[in-house]
Amino acid sequence: MKKFISLSILALLSAGTLVANDVSRSFFSVRPVQVPMARQNLLTDQARNQGRVLGMKNLQISAFGGASTNSDDLARYFMMGKTTLSVKNTLDGSGADESLAFQKDIQAFNFNIDTDDTTQRTFASTLIMKPRQTFYGASLSFRRPFRNRYWGAIETSLVHVRNHLHLDETDITAANATAQVGIQGKNTVANMIDAFKQDGMNFGKIDGVRTKTGIADLTLKIGYEPLMFNRNDMYMSPYLGVILPTGNKAEAVYMFEPIVGNGGHFGIMTGAHGEFDVCSLKSGRVWASYRIENQYLFQNTQKRTMDLKYNGAWSRYLTMFEDAAAKAGTTVNSLNFGTNIMTQDVHVSPGYFGNIDASFSYVGEKWNATLGYTVHARQGEEVKLKNGWAENASIASCSNVDTTTNPFRTIGNMLQGLDIVDTEQGVVIKESDIDFNSAAHPGGISQSIYASVGTFCPQHKERVFEAGASYEFATDNTGMDRVCGWIKAQISF
Numbered sequence: 001m002k003k004f005i006s007l008s009i010l011a012l013l014s015a016g017t018l019v020a021n022d023v024s025r026s027f028f029s030v031r032p033v034q035v036p037m038a039r040q041n042l043l044t045d046q047a048r049n050q051g052r053v054l055g056m057k058n059l060q061i062s063a064f065g066g067a068s069t070n071s072d073d074l075a076r077y078f079m080m081g082k083t084t085l086s087v088k089n090t091l092d093g094s095g096a097d098e099s100l101a102f103q104k105d106i107q108a109f110n111f112n113i114d115t116d117d118t119t120q121r122t123f124a125s126t127l128i129m130k131p132r133q134t135f136y137g138a139s140l141s142f143r144r145p146f147r148n149r150y151w152g153a154i155e156t157s158l159v160h161v162r163n164h165l166h167l168d169e170t171d172i173t174a175a176n177a178t179a180q181v182g183i184q185g186k187n188t189v190a191n192m193i194d195a196f197k198q199d200g201m202n203f204g205k206i207d208g209v210r211t212k213t214g215i216a217d218l219t220l221k222i223g224y225e226p227l228m229f230n231r232n233d234m235y236m237s238p239y240l241g242v243i244l245p246t247g248n249k250a251e252a253v254y255m256f257e258p259i260v261g262n263g264g265h266f267g268i269m270t271g272a273h274g275e276f277d278v279c280s281l282k283s284g285r286v287w288a289s290y291r292i293e294n295q296y297l298f299q300n301t302q303k304r305t306m307d308l309k310y311n312g313a314w315s316r317y318l319t320m321f322e323d324a325a326a327k328a329g330t331t332v333n334s335l336n337f338g339t340n341i342m343t344q345d346v347h348v349s350p351g352y353f354g355n356i357d358a359s360f361s362y363v364g365e366k367w368n369a370t371l372g373y374t375v376h377a378r379q380g381e382e383v384k385l386k387n388g389w390a391e392n393a394s395i396a397s398c399s400n401v402d403t404t405t406n407p408f409r410t411i412g413n414m415l416q417g418l419d420i421v422d423t424e425q426g427v428v429i430k431e432s433d434i435d436f437n438s439a440a441h442p443g444g445i446s447q448s449i450y451a452s453v454g455t456f457c458p459q460h461k462e463r464v465f466e467a468g469a470s471y472e473f474a475t476d477n478t479g480m481d482r483v484c485g486w487i488k489a490q491i492s493f
Helices: 002-015 042-048 071-078 338-342
Strands: 058-068 084-088 124-129 132-146 150-164 167-173 209-224 234-244 267-280 284-297 300-305 343-349 351-364 367-378 382-385 444-456 463-474 482-492
Touching (some): 071 124, 284 367
Antiparallel strands (some): 058 132, 058 482, 084 124, 124 167, 150 209, 234 267, 284 351, 300 343, 343 382, 351 367, 367 444, 444 463
């Protein structure tokens, strides 16, 4: 009965915050930036009026940059469906116990803030998060025809990614100004900003700007140009490809860590792109272009941080005992930060990614312009432990950290009176208690609109210069809303 009541309380606590699968996630997978590269030879063909088969090599080089645009959606993704969180200790200003009160999101004790009940310290604050990503880089695409109707291509990007959660803390009511010995024997901290970057917390940290620069994977393609679709007014080419990982993997040291490329996953792809003549105008022609591309990214091993199924959002930050020996300790030194235990080596399987792109292009004697629309779809990641889970760890009680555990409490409520002593069973965390979805990026759909304008080199019509911009958006926060701009040079030779 005691356990049933406790689980009922947990359900009530979760109802107001966990309204969807896209909250309290510990990892966000950002789709790599893709500058439109679809019109491999259309512009050159039109300029030279030589039909669809040129037998020319094609090189495209672009510089791009952009930023995310909806920080509130990203904040809800990482936090508890909210953009602000309230932090308190277990006592109000009068010293009255408020452990079952619903007005706070975070129990400060879990983060090594000194809230010793005997001195009635009344730490409180409000956390505000405004996540933002900025990026810039250069991309390259080289296409070479061979054996009459075949072609091969290589594509890659050099990218710099800058992630910043913009965590701010306001309305601070100070805890003990003098540092005490706290979790793992580390000194206590004065506020949540310091708590997220303190020594001893090895994973799930928040500490200013995080950056990463690198090659965002290498894509190799081989395609075929069927004779029946290789005409002056129509073109279509199917292709196959592989994605060779050159980017970095998740390490889980910091929340919202920057990832270059597809997270170190090897992948395969199939696709087709084509163009057909829509109409002729007095000053040029209008073409419709399309691209359908399917990718499958295979499993690799990364570090991810998991919540617990029955303890709600951010339960990975609960104070824990690493094993029975730690639980038998007599001081707060025996406690460990939950992220140190709930961060594990895992197998990550991203699965399917797909893009459907359609655009219209005007091609004139001197100028060209394109307006396009793309739908991006992705499968939700699957996360599984690489190694077996050792059933040793347990959630420490807030009211008595020396000998008891409390498997019922959440990050915001200590649920006093539900502590379990050593003689009772069901104390340790089992693999079945782990919420692997909290460490996986969910599936979703996003959309992009883009436009570009370009001009031919007056002396060399095989050279085209272009400037463009795109805006990506999603109906939920599983995709990152962002803007991107680019300049591009296309040379055929």
